[in-house]
Amino acid sequence: MSAYSAGWTSPAAEVLRVTADGFAAVDPDSTPGYQGRKLDGADDLTAGLRELGELQERLFARSAVGEANGSVLLVLQAMDSAGKGGIVRHVVGGVDPQGIELAAFKAPTAQELQHDFLWRIEKHLPKPGMIGVFDRSHYEDVLIGRVRGLASPEEIERRYDAIVEFEKRAVDSGIRVIKAMLHISRGEQKKRLMDRLDRPEKHWKFTPGDTDERLLWDDYMDAYETVFTRTSTDAAPWYVIPANRKWYARLAVQELLLAALEDIDPQWPIATYDVALEKKRLAAS
């Protein structure tokens, strides 16, 4: 298994990991680490799905026979319309549903608000052998939570450290954590939201609140920068994925997933029963 897939000139995990420069170092139109263009990207995505499918099945197989060796958690964060849904459909959707635990985090319920912000998150950490996917996450509690002042500045401060500790514990328990921020430009978002307003079958995807949030774009970018500074760790690094080109963002997230699974390197389990004997018993049955 190579360190990175066809078409890539460097491991995605290296070129996409957030740096001290944050967003300033990332052009949303760019395709870092990948030398192909859109059509190559489609081919490579298809090839990658097959590889991802086999790695996932191996991982699942080990847990099915009680030889758990880890799981993967993909955390997806982004401004509206940046393509989280497309990642779920086209990258996660290519994997056997039996191996996926998908959790979409909306505004917390009254019951959830009575608990610490990580209470509802913990319940959705993937079991051994599974690939967990968070569509939004505990990071909303320091993003919209901060921008909209939903919690006091002291509480927001506390949360950064709580997140780092929470994620370290998850990683120590055997979960590979991939945190991906899909990064589109402000202009691209306007285009995509306008497209939703232009097409009646997309109207349900738009709410007037989307424009309200958009008006706070710079505040959100600031909040993300702080998230990167405070919570990108070696155990659970942040990746900033240029996402103006949907095909690249999908390929990049797939490549990060592949790398995590190749790192686990799950092998088919060895039978714990006597295969020859079982063949005889089955033949006689």
Add this chain to the structure above:
Amino acid sequence: MSAYSAGWTSPAAEVLRVTADGFAAVDPDSTPGYQGRKLDGADDLTAGLRELGELQERLFARSAVGEANGSVLLVLQAMDSAGKGGIVRHVVGGVDPQGIELAAFKAPTAQELQHDFLWRIEKHLPKPGMIGVFDRSHYEDVLIGRVRGLASPEEIERRYDAIVEFEKRAVDSGIRVIKAMLHISRGEQKKRLMDRLDRPEKHWKFTPGDTDERLLWDDYMDAYETVFTRTSTDAAPWYVIPANRKWYARLAVQELLLAALEDIDPQWPIATYDVALEKKRLAAS
């Protein structure tokens, strides 16, 4: 929307619904209601996935804007190796994961055993807008439960009626329930289990218990016949799907799903905001 898809000569829900003759009326090698062969089946499956995808998105869209109009629950039951996993991968797996709630029911845990057998099932009934899929189900409690004597005959008796009432309540709450038994022949099962023993990467899918269960084949068939007699209702009918040909079983289950969604006939939601005004606001943002 037609009552049935290309290639079908009769609605799948009509030709596959279990009759008073039970298994006697169903040849596992047959392809009832479908006039094409394997290659046509592959094409029609792909075409059906696109249609299923759009119907699912419409259903999901309505629930996303609070205009819930129903959900679908697919219950999959079968003898080992009959192809439940393939249905999940190739039929369910073609749908956006955001719209799927998949639950695989294994042997109940100690905690689950302290409750009524339907307690753990109820928690997984699909929310409005979703397609729920049960990989095994409450029917295990009257199948292996009966064959292996895991509960008294009186308790098994009680369960049939409890199931009928439970499912009626689910249907009354807006859930379309599709119960599919994938029907393979005893010879086909031997072939498939032997294949698992012949291929090291499939060893994890086999346990010696599979042969033990196989030796009770006739008891299981009897238990299924009783299930059909006692629990196939107009509200939640049983379908027996000939499954020696995997391609047919997948196509047939997809066709049942399509029919249920077409029956709901979800329409794209109408915007509850002023589209022209929102375009202006967005343009100015």
